[in-house]
Structure formats: structure tokens, C-alpha cells
Amino acid sequence: MLDYRCALAEWQVVRARLVRTRLGIWLLVLAAAAVALPGPGDASGAARVATRVGLLAATLAVAFGAGSDADQAALPLALTHPTTPAAVAIGRVLSAMVLADAVVLAVVAGFAWRHGEFGVRLAAAALAGIAAAAAGAGCALAAAWTAGNALVGALFVYFALLSALPPSGLAPLFGSHPLVAAGGVLLRVLPGTWRGAAFAAGDAGAWLHALAWAAGGTALGARRLGRRLA
């Protein structure tokens, strides 16, 4: 019960970031670009766009809401109050997820408005975006509290550009170099846009992967925060 309330307290920090920094503008730009750019086409295309938006929005929300130097410098003082590293990490991840989910839903609503339809295809795309947002938020928090916003920036670029490529698509493009194999492993391990179709299709493996990143990233972030109490 205590942790639940403490986790909710973190929303206040992220909400202030949303309305008083460029986070809100970036999220609006992201949503507008996703809706305005050429249409998602088939069912897997809509899911892929929603997945990318979920990942990017969650990464932005974490970068602004938890990753900045000033925010990180303020964390130890919070731990002198009756909260825990786990509650702080859960609160920051949930807050980022809420923002990212709102962007995903806005984008899907934009698709529905633009194409004059709302059916199972877009509902599945929305769910894919929500799953991606959870995975992206956990992954970005672990990155932010391990190596700061520089790593979160790298993650953002990866989600935006590289993660659309499925691991199976690397070899035909780049051959069988060991670096290509390593890239394939990275694509499998990290959250990525290429999982969008699997999310939309309800693939249990893809959903478990997202869940593992949401929970694991949060746990890793909490552990990093706890280690500041040396």
C-alpha cells in the first residue's frame, strides 16, 4: 500500500515535465508525424507504426522524466523519505507508460479518423503500441539510471531507425559476418519495432518479451538507484 502511494507520487514529477518542458511538444510532434506520414497500409503496418510510436514516446518520457542530470541528482533526497528505490522506479516507468500510451491511442485515433474505420485491425495496433510502450519505458529507465540520457538518446535512435529490421532480415542484407550475428542477437534481446506484427497478432512470446523488459528494466533501474545508497 505504501509503495503504491509512493509510486503514484512520481507521476507529479513526470506531469510537471510534460507541461513545463519540451516533452509535451516532442510527444505532439511524434503523434502528428505518425498520423500525417504515409498511411500504415496493411494490418501489420498499423501495428508497426503504433509500436514505433509507443517505443519512442516512452523513451522520450523517460529521458525527460527520469534521465536528466538534475532529476537524477534529486533522487537520493527522495530516498530519505518513506519510499523505496523500487517504488520510485515503478512510478517513473508507469508515468512514462501513461504518457506513451496516450500518444499511441491518439495516433490510432488519428488513423481511424484518417481512414474512416475503426476495427479489430486498429485495436490490435493500439495494443501493440501499449505493449511496446511498456517495454520501451522499462528499457529506457534502466539505460537512463545506468548511463544517463546519452544512452537513452542512442536507444531512441535505435528504436527510430534500426529496430524495424527483423533479425532474420539481417543476413540477406549484410551476409554472415560475426558483427551481423551480434546485431541479430541485439535485435532479439532489445525491444524493437519489428515485433509490432507479433504484438498485434497476440503472440505470447512477443508479449512476454515486452513484459520482461517492463519488469526487468524497472527492477534494474531500482537496483541502480538503490546502489546510490552505498
Next chain:
Amino acid sequence: MTAPVLELRDVARAYARGRVRAVERVSLAIVPGEIVGLVGPNGAGKTTVLRLAAGLLAPDTGTVLALGGSPRTAAARRAVGYAPEGAVFPPALTVREVLGYYARLHAAGSRRGALVAEALALGELESVAERRAAALSRGQVQRLALAQAALGGRRVLLLDETLSGIDPVVRRALCERLARLARDGVAMLLASHDLAAVERLAGRVAVLVRGRIVRTAATAALLRERVLEIVLDRLPAEPPPGFRITAAGLEYDLGADSVEAALAVCRAHRLAVRASRVRLRTLEDVVLEALDAR
């Protein structure tokens, strides 16, 4: 006898894999309502002692007890507040929101508003309540640090240079509020270079030099002693036994001696006394003596 609310027993802590010993065998106990001043030069280990007491650092050896248990328990965090020097707050939040954020960790529902209002009043922060934390002056940050430390009716306050960098009017008001908190039973460990504030507030003073407490005594007892200041025409190469050389001449702790006896010693050493006066000892004398003794 009242049980201490905060106790450090033979606590040691080193940094840089043991190469830098910040604190060595520090023992200190504070009872409810007591204000203990922790004074010493830069790098003496004052902040480390406070961080150990707050549970932000773990001791290498020894024990830290807050309300009889570990300072890292939820109960201890509810009861022990820490106001660090140069505190950093979430920069996008206003002062009211910062306190609201911490209040949410202490209480649910309508009680939060009362906690925030109390904290704003304690820190004299009402006039800047809607200002963002990132836009606060150093003194305002110190006041916000104090306000969040006291938030939630804490029973122990760990204050690191909290009264430094604050204008005299607000400082006086804060001193009065801290004294009132102490009368209500709140214990405080006040680390400060502002020795006048420590003299004014602390009932007991611990002098920390190179990580060790070299002297602990009641402030009143320390400051009751008389010091003879002597202005000389020319400074001697060596002071007479028991005297200290100062910029203008000599100083002598009178103790039970008379002024005439001390001046006679000067004359016996062929020192030309231009003027002399007796003053009460200050905390600065105590700290400087402790440093000289080391």
C-alpha cells in the same frame, strides 16, 4: 534517562576503496529535544556523519541507530529528516509541488495539504511557493531543504549548513523555529561553519577533526570560560607558556587565574602590553584549539 533517538557507535567510513578515511570511530548519541552542533574544518567528515545518520551511506564498521533500529527502515525514514548542503530538487516542480511530492510519500489525502502548509511556513517559503525549484537562490534552496527535512513531523533533523547563505532576518526566524521544534522534542544534529548559529542553537557541541570527534561538551560550559586578549607593541617570536599568538598580540585562557597574574607573566617575558581586555570564549576558539591540538 531518556533513550537516544539517534546513536552512532564507533562508526567508521572510508571512500576510494579505503584510501580516504572520512570518519573514524565516531560515537554520538542525541536525545529528544537536543540540538547538537557538529563543527570542524572543511573535510573533517561532518557531511559523512550526517549521511551515515540519514542512511544514505552505510558504515564500514560500527552501528548507526535511528529510533533504535537501522536508519534505512521505513519507520526511520518517516522519523529522520535530512537537509543536505546544496540540495537538488526536481527542477520542473514549484516549491509547493516539491513539498507536495514529499508530502505524498508521508501521508494520504487531505493531510497532505496541511503538511505542505506547515513546511512552507517552517522554511519561510510562502512568498516563493509558486516559483520553480530551478529558479531558487542558494538561501531559498537551503530553506526548502529544511522544509522537506522537517516535513511530516520528523523526530530527528540532520541539518548540513542549513543556516548558511541565508539573510540575517530569515536566519533569525529559522533559528527561532528550530528552537521551537527542539522544545517540542525534535532532536537535531546541526553541522555548520556558521559558529554563531551553532552557539545560539546547540545545547552541546561536538568538534570533528580529520574524521574523529576530538571534543564534546555542553555549549554553555565551553563558552563560559574567559579569554584574555592582549595587544602588544611587538609580537614575540615565542609566546609565554599557555599563551597563543594572535594577529594583534596574545590570547590566554584565564580559567581560575586573574588578569593581573596573566599580565605579570607578560611583563616577566619583557613584552610591552599596549592594551588588554577580557572576553568570553567563542566556538571559534574551541575549534581552533582543537585544530592546534591535532
